[in-house]
Amino acid sequence: MKKKQFAVIGLGRFGHSMAETLIQSGCEVIAIDTDEEKIQAISDLATYAVQVDATDEKAVRTIGLQNVDTAVVSIGEDIEASILIVMTLKELGVKEIVAKAVTPIHGKILRNLGVSRVVFPEREVAVRLANSLAQPAIIDYMDLSAGYSVMEIPAPLGTVGSKVRDSRIRERYDVNLIAIRRKIPIITDAGETDFKEDLKINPDPDEEIAVGDILVVLGSRESLASMRPA
Amino acid sequence: MARPARAGGSPGGNVQDLVEMGEFYFLNQKYAEAAKVLQKALSLDPRCVKAYYTLGVIHESKNEPDRAREMYEKALSIQPDFKPARDHLDRLVGM
Incomplete structure (x- = not known):
């Protein structure tokens, strides 16, 4: 191509x-x-x-x-x-x-x-920064249109340790889970501890939500505001 | 993965063994156990850069950026040229 x-x-x-x-x-x-x-x-x-x-x-x-x-x-x-x-x-x-x-x-x-x-880079950065300062738990936030946004947030209380299907994220918060960002512990070539990031897009219903997972969710601003991290 | 050998005789050996044990727990995503042994290592050697650094990585893995930053800063206050801690700290503050 x-x-x-x-x-x-x-x-x-x-x-x-x-x-x-x-x-x-x-x-x-x-x-x-x-x-x-x-x-x-x-x-x-x-x-x-x-x-x-x-x-x-x-x-x-x-x-x-x-x-x-x-x-x-x-x-x-x-x-x-x-x-x-x-x-x-x-x-x-x-x-x-x-x-x-x-x-x-x-x-x-x-x-x-x-x-x-x-x-308008300065304006866009200012809006995102203001969102993250106002709600420090939110890792990233992106407005789509007509009141809908995509948000990255640490897995909320009660979802860690459960499978995606059992976490009932959609029923509880009226948002759609579109991906999970997970940090995988590694040892680097230099022998130091570190982690690599793994993005599971459209996660399997049997996927277990782990400590440190970041959920990427899509929903209305009101629904997203109802989510609280662990 | 084989679990690292338990603490040896000398205090230095103890610290190193504890750090290795912390790394082992971290690799197995047993973050609470890892933090516990690394804190123990720091109680024996408060200038153990690797213990601070690994604690930073653990906090970062658990989405605790403030605590991670604190650990990286402590590691760098002891060894300013410790690149892994510098890289993580720079990333956390958005540089």
Whole structure:
């Protein structure tokens, strides 16, 4: 299967992490920035790392940006540059553009320019962090739509030691168990104790819920709020 | 898996045996027993880095991040270059 091709434009903390994760996921990544140091920092990883001004249509056409499946514009602070790059990408005919926004107006302009997805990283991180601070037992929380969310939570009191079918999670909390994250103790090659994480998606009804298990559950926010960890 | 030999003669030997026993219990997911022998090891040698570290891993396995962090910090206060504890601590604080 052909590898999915991405361009990541702007290699600040957000862009660098984005490029690194895409590369680790097996995607081809063209990394672009005007800053030589940022290019150097990703050059060993990226398929192609190039120092260029992405608002320069001629220059970006030369590096084949029009052929990528998705372009991620991760320039937030310089709103003018972000808008110009998105316009250039649209003119090049890039099919999918994801762009980072820093203010609601910036986001609105990007949306009006036809960006497929606008992300507000700071706002999204703040919401998730606030959720985890307000309810420390919750390990992770992701809103879906129409009042539904996915939550990761340590196995609630009374479920540890019982089989999934006997835990009656659905009846008790009106949520669906979609996966169990389990830490498996190991000894590393260096001889130290450690654990590896195992994700059991759609767990078997006979699977026993163990100490330290993290349940990944899907449900309405009200139902999820009713769950209390052990 | 064979259970490690019981405590030997010298105090140092005792501590090491207790740490190994703690690791053995941990590998068998007997976290309470593991914590008990590791605490005993620390009562004999309060500077036992491996005991603190393994207690940290146990707490992390049980989803007790605050207690895990405390153990990793203690291990690092004794041996600042102990990489496994540094790696776990960095991950816990989101670095």
